[in-house]
Structure formats: C-alpha cells, structure tokens
Amino acid sequence: MINLANRVQTLTPSTTLAITAKANELKAQGVDVIGLGAGEPDYNTPENILEAAYQSMKDGKTKYTPAGGLPALKEAIINKLQRDQGLSYSPKEVMVGIGAKHVLYTLFQVLLNEGDEVIIPIPYWVSYPEQVKLAQGVPVYIEATASQEYKISPLQLREAITDRTKAVILNTPSNPTGMIYSKEELEALAEVCREFDILIVSDEIYEKLIYGDVKHTSIATLSKDAKKRTILINGVSKSHSMTGWRIGYAAADANLIKAMTDLASHSTSNPVTTSQYAAIEAYNGPQDAVEEMRQAFEERLDVIFPKLQAIPGFTVIRPQGAFYLLPDVSEAATKTGYASVDDFVTALLTEANVAVIPGSGFGANSTIRLSYATSLETLTEAVERIHQFVTSKWKD
CATH class of the missing domain: 3.40.640.10 (Type I PLP-dependent aspartate aminotransferase-like (Major domain))
Structure with a gap:
C-alpha cells in the first residue's frame, strides 16, 4: 500500500467536480440533464x-x-x-x-x-x-x-x-x-x-x-x-x-x-x-468579442434574475459581475423536506435533472451557485424545472 503525503490527505474534494461527474453519468445514461455548474464562458475563443x-x-x-x-x-x-x-x-x-x-x-x-x-x-x-x-x-x-x-x-x-x-x-x-x-x-x-x-x-x-x-x-x-x-x-x-x-x-x-x-x-x-x-x-488585438460576450451575459441575467426571485424559498442578490447567481435556498430546502442544502441539490439533480453547485463548496452552506454561462433557452428551462420541483414538494 502506498502511503500518501500528509499534505494531500487534508484536501477537500472539489464539490464542483463531484456534481459535474454525477451529471455526466446521468447524461451518459440518456437523461436530459441541464448543467448550471459551468465555470467558463459558453463562447468559443475569438477567431483572431x-x-x-x-x-x-x-x-x-x-x-x-x-x-x-x-x-x-x-x-x-x-x-x-x-x-x-x-x-x-x-x-x-x-x-x-x-x-x-x-x-x-x-x-x-x-x-x-x-x-x-x-x-x-x-x-x-x-x-x-x-x-x-x-x-x-x-x-x-x-x-x-x-x-x-x-x-x-x-x-x-x-x-x-x-x-x-x-x-x-x-x-x-x-x-x-x-x-x-x-x-x-x-x-x-x-x-x-x-x-x-x-x-x-x-x-x-x-x-x-x-x-x-x-x-x-x-x-x-x-x-x-x-x-x-x-x-x-x-x-x-x-x-x-x-x-x-x-x-x-x-x-x-x-x-x-x-x-x-x-x-x-x-x-x-x-x-x-x-x-x-x-x-x-x-x-x-480587437476587443469586440469581449464586449459582445459581456453584453450577452448581462441580457441573460436581466431575464433569468426575476425568474429565480419568483421561486418560493429562494432569496437572491443581483450580481454585479462574473456569470454566477448565489441564491440562499435554505428555506426552500427545509420546506421541501430536505435536511440540508446539499441533499436538496442532490435531489434537484436526480429528480428534476438540473445540476447546480451546493454553496458548501464555497463555505456558504445555505446557498447554491448557478452559472448563466449557457444559452437563455437552456437557462429558462432549468429555472422552470427548479421552480416546479420546489412548488411540487413545498410543505407549509
């Protein structure tokens, strides 16, 4: 048996990679999973x-x-x-x-x-x-x-x-x-x-x-x-x-x-x-593509932010930059019967087929991170699935 160095035995596994791996596994099985975990723009590198x-x-x-x-x-x-x-x-x-x-x-x-x-x-x-x-x-x-x-x-x-x-x-x-x-x-x-x-x-x-x-x-x-x-x-x-x-x-x-x-x-x-x-x-070189991408992200944010606000139990602050939303979903998790936000995220993936990143990976256990670095059509469908998932399980 190989004894690993102490320095790597204290590492916390990447939550992002774990969720992505599970989502990819479901996709390989033919499940229509929407992934909102991307930490990268959905545009190709500019042609020049x-x-x-x-x-x-x-x-x-x-x-x-x-x-x-x-x-x-x-x-x-x-x-x-x-x-x-x-x-x-x-x-x-x-x-x-x-x-x-x-x-x-x-x-x-x-x-x-x-x-x-x-x-x-x-x-x-x-x-x-x-x-x-x-x-x-x-x-x-x-x-x-x-x-x-x-x-x-x-x-x-x-x-x-x-x-x-x-x-x-x-x-x-x-x-x-x-x-x-x-x-x-x-x-x-x-x-x-x-x-x-x-x-x-x-x-x-x-x-x-x-x-x-x-x-x-x-x-x-x-x-x-x-x-x-x-x-x-x-x-x-x-x-x-x-x-x-x-x-x-x-x-x-x-x-x-x-x-x-x-x-x-x-x-x-x-x-x-x-x-x-x-x-x-x-x-x-020219910076036109940079601004084009920025404008697209802002347009997506304008559309998707109010839809996310409308989900019961979600509290979200409008971001000023990057391409992430970090709603506090602790109330939604509790009202839908889950002991933690991590459990809520797992159910969201396996039942609603939407992959998001639990905030525990960022030190913020009551939140989830959603990336809007994907098409507006995909974003809209994902948020509708989340909304339906929450309302169908909500218990007062």
Missing part, C-alpha cells in the same frame, strides 16, 4: 486569437520559452494594465503561468511558511483554502453575509489579523457571488492592510464581466503603498473565453515575481508556447 495560435505553430514557434513567459506577452500584459487600470509595471514585475489557478498556487508556495495565516472571505472560490493549506499555511475565514452584499468590512478584517497574518485574498468581481468592491470599500480595506503591513492578493480574473453602472477598481491603483503590497492576479480565461488555453499572470514586487518564476522553472518549465502567442493576440 485562434488564427494567431495557428500561425505561431506554422511559423515553428513550438519550443520552450522563458519560464516566466514570453517577453512579448509580458509586454502585452504591461500595456493592458496601463491601458485598463493606469498601472505601470516592468517586465521583472510580471510572471506568466499555466492559468491564474496555478499562478496562485505558485504564489502561496513561495510566500507562505508553516503556520502563516491567509485571510479568506466567505463565500470563497473553492481552491483558495486548499492552496493555502498545501503551502502549509492556515486559512482564516471571515464571513461576509448577504446583508453585506457578501463583502467583508474593514472592522472584520482588522479583527481577523494576528501576528501570523501574511495576506488577505480579495476576489472582485467574485466567484461565486458576482459582487464587486467599490473604490471606497477597497480604500478602507487597503488602509487596514497598510496599518498592519499585510499583503493583498487581488484576484481580478472576472474584471471584464461587469454589468450596469458598476465599475471595476483594482486595489493596486489606490496608492503607491497599495500597489507595493498587492499581488494582482488575472488572465485570459474568462475575459476572452480561453479557459482551456491556461494562461494567467501575476503582477507584483520584482523579488516575489523572481521567486515565483524560479519555482515555475522547476515545476512547469514554461507556459504552453502556443497559448502564449494566442494570449498576445488576445490583449493586443
């Missing part, structure tokens, strides 16, 4: 990006690249950050990795020592706690309630900080809530981080998917101090529908970026060469 990737391969650009990314891609990222946020970085302050997820993993590996604490707001993206634990760090949770629009307050942050706190993670726009921190909210949080001298991990992967009059602010733009202590994480996965291409990046202090690059040189060699050329075109 596909062509750039293809051309790079025809030109023989299929060899190793520098571990931290092609100089031309770093330059494209630097130009993007200057263009969109007014932020100025040098190539030594940018590291390209195999998707934003692996960039985050690399960050925590070079940043954390055993026992170092990282503050993680609840609800959180499922991989934050696991990556911190894999680096022998300690996740410290702050619950941001629906009444706070799922955003932590400066007081909560202050009270969570100890002498072992190394960093706080801010994900805006958020997965799974879709909420966005305003400039004023970020300024207040940045001041607490300055006062206690802690780092800020700013995950901005959904920055291009924003709806209504809300604006995205990168916390790194607020002051010289905020920029100095911020590790900005982003990539092309969500903005340009390139989830499978696996290109993400970090922009931060040059010494930290060097450490991350050195680690990557021993773990991944380099980001996929073809994908890097695709990402160069994504940032340097």
Whole structure:
C-alpha cells in the first residue's frame, strides 16, 4: 500500500467536480440533464486569437520559452494594465503561468511558511483554502453575509489579523457571488492592510464581466503603498473565453515575481508556447468579442434574475459581475423536506435533472451557485424545472 503525503490527505474534494461527474453519468445514461455548474464562458475563443495560435505553430514557434513567459506577452500584459487600470509595471514585475489557478498556487508556495495565516472571505472560490493549506499555511475565514452584499468590512478584517497574518485574498468581481468592491470599500480595506503591513492578493480574473453602472477598481491603483503590497492576479480565461488555453499572470514586487518564476522553472518549465502567442493576440488585438460576450451575459441575467426571485424559498442578490447567481435556498430546502442544502441539490439533480453547485463548496452552506454561462433557452428551462420541483414538494 502506498502511503500518501500528509499534505494531500487534508484536501477537500472539489464539490464542483463531484456534481459535474454525477451529471455526466446521468447524461451518459440518456437523461436530459441541464448543467448550471459551468465555470467558463459558453463562447468559443475569438477567431483572431485562434488564427494567431495557428500561425505561431506554422511559423515553428513550438519550443520552450522563458519560464516566466514570453517577453512579448509580458509586454502585452504591461500595456493592458496601463491601458485598463493606469498601472505601470516592468517586465521583472510580471510572471506568466499555466492559468491564474496555478499562478496562485505558485504564489502561496513561495510566500507562505508553516503556520502563516491567509485571510479568506466567505463565500470563497473553492481552491483558495486548499492552496493555502498545501503551502502549509492556515486559512482564516471571515464571513461576509448577504446583508453585506457578501463583502467583508474593514472592522472584520482588522479583527481577523494576528501576528501570523501574511495576506488577505480579495476576489472582485467574485466567484461565486458576482459582487464587486467599490473604490471606497477597497480604500478602507487597503488602509487596514497598510496599518498592519499585510499583503493583498487581488484576484481580478472576472474584471471584464461587469454589468450596469458598476465599475471595476483594482486595489493596486489606490496608492503607491497599495500597489507595493498587492499581488494582482488575472488572465485570459474568462475575459476572452480561453479557459482551456491556461494562461494567467501575476503582477507584483520584482523579488516575489523572481521567486515565483524560479519555482515555475522547476515545476512547469514554461507556459504552453502556443497559448502564449494566442494570449498576445488576445490583449493586443480587437476587443469586440469581449464586449459582445459581456453584453450577452448581462441580457441573460436581466431575464433569468426575476425568474429565480419568483421561486418560493429562494432569496437572491443581483450580481454585479462574473456569470454566477448565489441564491440562499435554505428555506426552500427545509420546506421541501430536505435536511440540508446539499441533499436538496442532490435531489434537484436526480429528480428534476438540473445540476447546480451546493454553496458548501464555497463555505456558504445555505446557498447554491448557478452559472448563466449557457444559452437563455437552456437557462429558462432549468429555472422552470427548479421552480416546479420546489412548488411540487413545498410543505407549509
């Protein structure tokens, strides 16, 4: 028998993958399952990006690249950050990795020592706690309630900080809530981080998917101090529908970026060469497809949000970005006879043939996450099934 390392024995299995696997199993049996668990846009990568990737391969650009990314891609990222946020970085302050997820993993590996604490707001993206634990760090949770629009307050942050706190993670726009921190909210949080001298991990992967009059602010733009202590994480996965291409990046202090690059040189060699050329075109080429996709998501949200609100026992806040809805369904679960939201989700899949993600995977046990990164027709049918499921089982 093989004895596994302790570090992997504490990992929490991915709830998202478990639900997806069950849904796929039912589909293979011929069941008409609608999946609302997708964490990726339902659009193909724009044609100009596909062509750039293809051309790079025809030109023989299929060899190793520098571990931290092609100089031309770093330059494209630097130009993007200057263009969109007014932020100025040098190539030594940018590291390209195999998707934003692996960039985050690399960050925590070079940043954390055993026992170092990282503050993680609840609800959180499922991989934050696991990556911190894999680096022998300690996740410290702050619950941001629906009444706070799922955003932590400066007081909560202050009270969570100890002498072992190394960093706080801010994900805006958020997965799974879709909420966005305003400039004023970020300024207040940045001041607490300055006062206690802690780092800020700013995950901005959904920055291009924003709806209504809300604006995205990168916390790194607020002051010289905020920029100095911020590790900005982003990539092309969500903005340009390139989830499978696996290109993400970090922009931060040059010494930290060097450490991350050195680690990557021993773990991944380099980001996929073809994908890097695709990402160069994504940032340097026309952005029409990005806006077209954003508009489509907003149109879906406008249609589906009131339908979800109308389901008995569902309480939902309208998201400001990303492509997720996070309704509190605890009342619906109770009134339909289930002991937990997880049980409710399982029944929804096996009886109504709708796959959603239980909020327990995000630290929010009373909720479910629904993705609207699918067609409006499919979304409408899924919500109608959920509505029918709830009303047919409702017991006063």
